[in-house]
Amino acid sequence: MIQVEDSNQLLLLVKRKELASQSVFKVVLKLQTWPKKDSTKESRLLQLPNEILEDILHRTAKIERDDGCQFLGWQYPEYRYSDLKSVALACRRLFILCAPYLWRDKEFILPREDDEKSDSVPVQIATDILSQPALFLPRQLGSYVRSLSRDLTNAANYDLANSSLMARLVCNLRALRIDFHSKFRLEHYGIKFFAQHCPHLSELYLEHCRDTYDDFNSLLEYPRPLVSLTLLSCTIKQTTLQKIIELSKHSLDSLLLQRVRLEPELIDYHTQSPPAVTTIPTSVYLHLFSFLHLTRLALSDSLSHSVLEQIVQGSPRLEKLAIIIHETSPILVTRCIVLLVQLDRLVILSLAFRRIHPLSVVYERIACFAPANVWTYFASNLPNLHLIHISASKLLLHADFFASILDGSRCRIPHIMLHHIAWVSGTSQQLTSLPDDEALLNEYRRNVASAQDNIEAWQQEPIWQDACGSFLTWEQASAKGFRCFNESDRVCFVQGFESWTKH
Structure with a gap:
């Protein structure tokens, strides 16, 4: 059992990773009442600069994943909410320091149409939550959000008005995940709202998003070089895909494409059914991988020797690879x-x-x-x-x-x-x-x-x-x-x- 005598020793142990994160939080709470030499109860922990306190919170609350045994397209949340909440409730200063981490990763799930509503428990709308003012600071809670996950699979709700408002509230967003309902839509999916209002957006994870109405073109209209792109059961126009990859060629580190198909280039605004799609041809893969420098790649399309050769030549530093x-x-x-x-x-x-x-x-x-x-x-x-x-x-x-x-x-x-x-x-x-x-x-x-x-x-x-x-x-x-x-x-x-x- 490691004995922690003062806050300086705590910081040293955290940096050396000699103290388990759960133990650190217990010690942090105990530090609130460590007596000084004059036996008063004034906190010694709070004598540390904010930068050191924030470093302790960052190192100890971060979720440690066994990265060598996982292949994740979405790696959030980054921090343990319950541990941060315990520290935040200790005092006002720690609450202010914890607030950005408490709201850093948010997930909202669209209720099912047949879900029973309780009269005693009010249903909070995601945009109402994100628009609330932050305690002690002149900003809205949505400004803290860095990763946002939205599960819209429970209903074929277009949710465009809500998406427009939400995108404005999470102006500092870095990573966006939306799981849409699989039913074909007769209008766009609202990706353009996040591309327009989130200038720092660099990670995108989408499922069941069709490019019939040029959703993905918004990433070119409001240029957003991506670090990570994950598409599951999506469609996209060939020229749009090529331009997005080319825009992100110096930044893209992770690419996961599963059951991704190509849409026709021309938009038929009178269509009532999904347009015919095609598979991504070898020539497109050869072009895409000619200038990418990835560390993670997963594809569900089967590949030839020539495509694999282009992948290895273009991305020799690959660490995670899943191919057929x-x-x-x-x-x-x-x-x-x-x-x-x-x-x-x-x-x-x-x-x-x-x-x-x-x-x-x-x-x-x-x-x-x-x-x-x-x-x-x-x-x-x-x-x-x-x-x-x-x-x-x-x-x-x-x-x-x-x-x-x-x-x-x-x-x-x-x-x-x-x-x-x-x-x-x-x-x-x-x-x-x-x-x-x-x-x-x-x-x-x-x-x-x-x-x-x-x-x-x-x-x-x-x-x-x-x-x-x-x-x-x-x-x-x-x-x-x-x-x-x-x-x-x-x-x-x-x-x-x-x-x-x-x-």
């Missing part, structure tokens, strides 16, 4: 894996081999057509990996793949999940360069000829003793609560991922 490969040539698949090895800062990799059916969520899982020694080379050359998830209908592996990631019974990679691994006889020859095409094809054919799809083949290997609990049949994985496997996954390998189990 549709190549079926052993030569091109091998080149894809070798490209990934060049990303030496990679912490999280989610890699799937699939054939995606255009304009639908249906896909067909395909095999990874790469020889086993390429995966051993991969495992030996990415020392910073914390999480790897590879999904394929078959993955050819030598036993020494696992020898390169296991340190005794401990796995060097804390979270690893591999679907349908097939045992391949022999050991991998150390790769120093990419073999010529003929040698690569011959190696792949030998691997396919010796591959075995049963767990008994792995049991004969020395690494079985250290990792027998991680090799699972589909039945064993299902019994543990994993729902991400299917019957075709005859042998899987899982370390970590406890949060994925459902009992």
